[in-house]
Amino acid sequence: MTSAFPVAILAGGLATRLRPLTKTIPKALLDIQGYPFIYHQLHLLKKQGIDNVVMCINYLGEQVEGYVGNGERFGLKVQYVYDGETQLGTAGALKKALPLLGENFFVLYGDSYLPCNFPAVQRAYQQSQKKALMTIYPNQNAWDASNVEYRAGSIITYDKKNRTSSMHYIDYGLGVFSHSAFSHVFDNQAFDLAILYQWLLKAQQLAAYVVPERFYEVGSLAGIEEFSNYILGEAIQ
Numbered sequence: 001m002t003s004a005f006p007v008a009i010l011a012g013g014l015a016t017r018l019r020p021l022t023k024t025i026p027k028a029l030l031d032i033q034g035y036p037f038i039y040h041q042l043h044l045l046k047k048q049g050i051d052n053v054v055m056c057i058n059y060l061g062e063q064v065e066g067y068v069g070n071g072e073r074f075g076l077k078v079q080y081v082y083d084g085e086t087q088l089g090t091a092g093a094l095k096k097a098l099p100l101l102g103e104n105f106f107v108l109y110g111d112s113y114l115p116c117n118f119p120a121v122q123r124a125y126q127q128s129q130k131k132a133l134m135t136i137y138p139n140q141n142a143w144d145a146s147n148v149e150y151r152a153g154s155i156i157t158y159d160k161k162n163r164t165s166s167m168h169y170i171d172y173g174l175g176v177f178s179h180s181a182f183s184h185v186f187d188n189q190a191f192d193l194a195i196l197y198q199w200l201l202k203a204q205q206l207a208a209y210v211v212p213e214r215f216y217e218v219g220s221l222a223g224i225e226e227f228s229n230y231i232l233g234e235a236i237q
Contacts, residue, residue, distance in 0.1 A: 002122070006100075010110055011061075012056050012057050012059060013110070025063060026064055038064065041112075050076065053071060054080070055068070058087065094107060094182065095182050095186075114135075114172065118174075130205045130207045132176060134158070135210075135211045136155070136170065136208055146170045147170055149166045169210075173217075
């Protein structure tokens with residue numbers, strides 16, 4: 001049985017969309033049905049067979065580290081990488097975390113809850129023999145604006161800013177990367193993961209995996225309410 005890749009969680013943003021909620025606490029510690037969001041996120045990862053997590057943090061990151069610790073109470077090994085004085089962006093933060101992540105790893109956002117099949121995603125990435133994989137969801141503009149054009153098993157276009165009527169899928173929020181996918185990202189340089197995805201797509205090094213389960217997020221007030229209702233429903237079952 002192949003062991004699960006480690007997971008990098010991108011949780012270093014300023015969470016400005018949720019002010020004043022996030023003025024004194026980071027998004028990861030927002031209360032969802034009596035527990036911080038990161039509690040739910042880490043429990044989900046453990047259920048998916050994950051053992052190792054690297055948290056890319058910065059803004060109020062000491063609070064996250066103080067709550068999660070070394071991850072032992074979640075059955076995980078958790079390590080931390082701070083951006084430092086300069087915000088590195090999503091890809092820049094991952095570049096800094098590479099020494100802790102090994103050759104291949106998952107990436108998800110610190111405000112995303114993704115109830116999909118992680119082992120199946122890992123297998124699809126390995127079979128693709130590409131440098132990266134993007135999970136996508138047949139969104140049809142339902143949960144957010146669709147940003148992926150996908151046909152015949154391949155991503156044709158990915159663009160979060162210039163959306164078209166041909167985009168019926170959305171970046172689900174779970175990626176898989178090889179160490180080599182970051183070879184053109186400079187150390188300690190701010191760089192966006194969306195641009196790295198576009199580079200990889202242009203180089204024909206980006207695989208795709210369609211996820212049937214919808215995603216949840218706590219990056220907006222509406223998202224917090226939806227996820228809170230989802231967790232409440234899971235508790236009742």
